[in-house]
Amino acid sequence: MSEKKFAPASLAAQAMGWIDPVTRAVVPPIHMASTYLRDEDNGYSSGRIYGRADNPTFDQAEATLTALEGGAKSLIFSSGMSAASACFLALSPGDHVVASKVMYWALRNWLMTFATHWGLKVDFVDSDKTDQVAAAVKPGLTKLVWIETPANPTWSVSDIAAIAEIAHKAGALLGVDSTVATPVLTRPIEHGADIVMHSATKYLNGHSDIIAGALTGARDDAHWAKLRTIRAQLGTILGQTEAWLLMRGMRTLFPRVAWACTSAQSLAEKLAEHPMVEQVLYPGLPSFAGHAVAAKQMKGGFGGMLSVRVKGGERAAIATAARVELWKRATSLGGVESLIEHRASIEGPGTPCPPDLLRLSVGVEESSDLFDDLDQALKRAHNA
Ligand code: PLP
8 A cells, every 4th residue: 555645544444455465365364483494595585584583474563553653664572661672772881861750660660770780871851841851961972862752641741853853963862652642643753753662552452452562763774673683682572463463453543542532632621620630631731731742743632641630649549440430440551441540559669650640541432431430439539
C-alpha cells in the first residue's frame, strides 16, 4: 500500500495491505521456525539465518509501525523495557544522559541502579520545563536525552521540538517514550526525535494479552544497526504468537485511540467538577500546565490516560479504587478495558507520584458508564 496515497488509519487497518502470495490470505501465517535453510552456494538468499535475530511474523508489525511513525525502520522487542534499555545499552560507560524525572517508574529504577552501575551518568530533570533540559545537557558528553510525553502518571508534557533542538546542539540524540501518545496523536520524528519507543503492551496491541516493545528510528544508520545487534545478541525479540497478536491489535489502533480520547476528555471535564475530586491531571484540560504544548504536538486528541487526585488523601483514593465495579483495579494501560490504579502503592518509596492520585486508563466502554461507576465509588468512599 502506498504511504503517500493512503492515510495512516487505512495503512494500519489493512496492515499495509499485505496479502499472502501463495494462499491469497488477508491475514499472515505465524512462522514458527527458529532456523532457515542455507543455500547450496553457502549463502542465505532468504536474508534469514536464525530466529534470535528476527522472525517473518513481525515483519508486518515493524513495517506498519515505521509507516505510522514516519520513520526509517522499526524493531519489535520482547517488552517495552527491553526496547527502552537497548537505547541505553547502545551508549558507552562514561556517557552522560539527561532523562525525565517523571517517567515509567521501572525504567527510572533501572536507570538509577543498573545503568548507573554500568557506568552511565544520568541526570533527571523536569523535562516539561525545557530550560531544565537546556541547563542539564553537557555539550560533547551528553549522548542521549530521554523523555516520556505525556509522562506517567502525572501526564506532564515535554516539548519534543524544543528538546530535540537542545539535544542536537549538544551532540546528543533524542529518544521519546511515546507509549501514551501513540502514533495516532503524535509522530515524534516529525518534531525532531531520533528514536521513538513504545511499550507495545499498551495501545499498539490494545488487548492486554501480550508484553511487547518497539523502537522506530528516524534513520537507518550505524546507531540503528547497533540497536538491531543488541536485540539479536540479547535475544530480546518477540515470540511469534505475540508478534501475530501485536499486528492483529495494531489494525484497530486508530478507532480504539479515537474512542478513548473522546471518552477521557469527557471524563476529565466531568471529574474536574466533582465535589470529591481535588484535581484532574489531563493534557486536554485548558487549565492543565502542559495543555498548550500538548495542543501543538498532539493531533486529534489528548490521549486516553488521566489521573485524579482525590479529596481526603491516600486513604480516600485507595477506598475509591476498592469500590469500583466497571473499572478494573489493575496496573498497565492502553487496553480496551478501563483500568484504575493507586499508583503510589506500586511505585514505592521515592516516587514523585502524589499519594492521593488514582491513575485511569480509559478503554472503549460507554463513557457515561465509566463516569457513573467512578461517581458512586467516590461518594461511597467519602461516606465510608
Ligand atoms: N513505558 C511506559 C510509558 C509504560 O507505561 C511501560 C509499562 O507500563 C513501559 C514503558 C514498559 O513497558 P513493558 O511493560 O512492555 O516492558
